[in-house]
Amino acid sequence: MREELADLSGAELSRAFATRALSPVEVMADVLARVERLEPVLCATWALDAQAAMEGARASERRWHAGTARSPLDGIPVTLKELIATQGCPKPVGTAATELVPQTADAPPAARLNEAGCIAFAKTTVPDYGMLSSGLSSFHKLARNPWDITRNPGGSSAGAGAAAAAGYGPFHVGTDIGGSVRLPAGWCGIFALKPSNGRIPIDPPYIGRVAGPMTRTVSDAAMMMTALSGPDPRDFMDLPPEMLPWMDLDADVKGLRIGLMLDAGCGAAPEPDVVAAIEEAARLFEAGGAHVEPVAPFMTPAMLDGLDRFWRTRFWAETKDLPPERYEKILPYIRAWVEPAAGYTGLDVYTGFDQIMQMRERGRAYQSCDLLLSPVAPMPAFAADLPSPTNDPARPFDHIGFTVPFNMTEQPASSINCGYSAEGLPIGLQIVGRRFADMDVLRASRWYEQARGPQRPWPLSLEQGVQG
Incomplete structure (x- = not known):
């Protein structure tokens, strides 16, 4: 079978391109061959342009041969979440209710990844x-989890x-406003970084909204950050540009003060398999010389x-002002979730927004901790065709109690695989750092990646059947 090169890391590709x-x-x-084989089942992509991809690869090859590569990332394949605009391509935002209008700019x-080659x-x-932690869409085909195609990959990424x-x-x-890079990462067994808010410029910016790398390895995420963290004036909520030592990942955890949070304080309680995996990860940090203590939730x-x-508001x-024929194309679950907002008072909305401020204030309770450890999600991946684990639009966010607070406190947080359920589904460990301490999170994630031992092989055969 071809496709062997599709599994190489970004770091391996960069070295191989440099030496020819x-x-x-x-x-x-090879990447396009992998996509062609698996995509009929996974339904993970949209607007794939194989011809443009090969043209871009040939241009990159010429730059490497001429010694004019734009960066160490030049020529490395990348996918972008559909919510991230690219010039000339429509942005359906996952719904059949959207009019397909080509975007005018990256x-x-x-833009940063294109500049890097x-x-x-x-x-x-x-x-x-x-708006869902799910692959269910009224526009796209149903996305599925490679570990078990009857399960959800998570969302919204x-x-x-x-x-x-x-x-x-x-x-x-x-992108991530409540867990949307970390939840799919946890359920798909990969690594993801939700950086400090504003570390990666984004357009349009919004409270808690960030972009983040999603990769198989910590070093690849760090490599992506060398480009993604470049400044952009369109983000009026960005951090001052700072050249962090993204690739300087070597560090141990000896002496670190780490809080262990096994109760989110709200939403669903973690399932036993999840608790066991997180506790085992915490013991590994202790064995590395960290001081791990249980902490109470603040949510x-x-x-x-x-x-x-x-x-909802x-x-x-x-x-609310969409033409009826377009509004009715939105998933019924989402319409059922949002429509109660039509009856909210101004006080309902204000007190709702004020809870974000409460999160920001109470989240400072852990400043004595260098890091926090917690589950990413309370449960492993759920059924592929469900919009949320509860399938209840009245309780749509019971699974984000561990992730969403750190969007609102603007702290960096990662998801890294730390074990498997009894059914063989990945379980994500969340590592949270102090605000702006992105390097602490990456270094701890890299240390854990090396300390955790061999992982199960990536699921590339998709032998399970799909009903319906």
Whole structure:
């Protein structure tokens, strides 16, 4: 079977391109072969342009041969979440209700990777408006999890999580406002970084919204950050540009003060398999010389409910004036979720937004900790055709209690695989750092990646059958 090159890391590809051991043309051909074979089942991509991808690979090959590579990332294949605009390509935002209008410019993450020479060959699928932790969409085909195609890859960076696990090249970019890079990463067994808010410029910016790399290895995510963190004036919520030592990942955890949070304080309780995997990861950090202590949650049900009210109101404002024939194309689950917002009072909305401020204030309780460890999600991947683990639009966010607070506190957080359920499904460990301490999170993630031992082989055969 071809496709061997599709599984190489970005670091391996960069070295091979520099020495001419491999060509970007060979690599892109293998990646496209992998996608062609698996995509009929995974449905992870949209707007794939194989001809443009091969043209980009040939151009990169010429630059490497001429000694004019744009960066060490030149020629490496990358997918971009469909919510990230690229010039000339429509942005359906996952819903059949959207009019397909070509975008006029690359959004910042796309622009930075293009400048670095990466080959963006496809978009990855999302649910309607990116509003679900699921691969269910009224526009895209149902995305599935490579580990078990009867299960969900998570969302809203659904296609990105599936594509990374399936080896559609090494680099993938998602976005995250409540867990949307970390949840698919946890459920698909890959690595993802939600950086400090503003570390990667994004357009349009919004409270808690970030872009982040989704990869198979920590070093590949760090490699992507060398480009993604470049400044862009369109993001009025960005951090001051700072050249962090992204590739300086060697560090141990000896002496670190680490909090272990096994209760989110709201939403669903972690299942036994999840708790066991996180506790085993914590013991590994202790064995490495860290001081690990249990910590109480700072989230409350009122905080999650308040955020839910505010997000419902925001989405209702965006969709209420759509023509009826377009509004009715939105997934029924999402319509059922948002429509109660039509009856909210101003006080309902204000008190909902105020819960974000409560999260930011109470989240400072852990400043004495260098890092926090927690589950990414309370449960392994759920059924592929469900919009959420509860399948209840009245309780749509019971699974994001561990992830969403760190969007609102603006702290960096990663997801890295730490074990498997009894059914063989990946389980994600979340590593959270202090605000702006992105390097602490990456270094701890890299240490854990090396300490955790061999992982199960990537699921590339997709032998399971799909009903319906």
